[in-house]
Amino acid sequence: MGFCINDLKNKEVINVTDGKRLGFVSDIEVDVCDARLLSIVLPGEGGLFSHAPDIKIPWACIQHIGEDLILVCVKDLTPYRG
Secondary structure, eight states: OOOOGGGGGGSEEEETTTOOEEEEOOEEEEETTTTEEEEEEEOOTTOTTSSSOEEEEEGGGEEEEOSSEEEEOOSSOEEEOO
């Protein structure tokens, strides 16, 4: 797969379980020892400037990374206070 990590921030995340638009990637979580991506992080409800906790989506839940969006399959969204 040929993409730059910064390219993820330009893609909208859609949950295929309910079709909900979750927002855009604001950060990533990386295991530096194994050099692998663990999860993507999205701003909480209300966007970048809200006080809601961010949402962490495990890398294993990503179904497809397209040109404009990322499809994920998540039943429960985990608040993330990284």
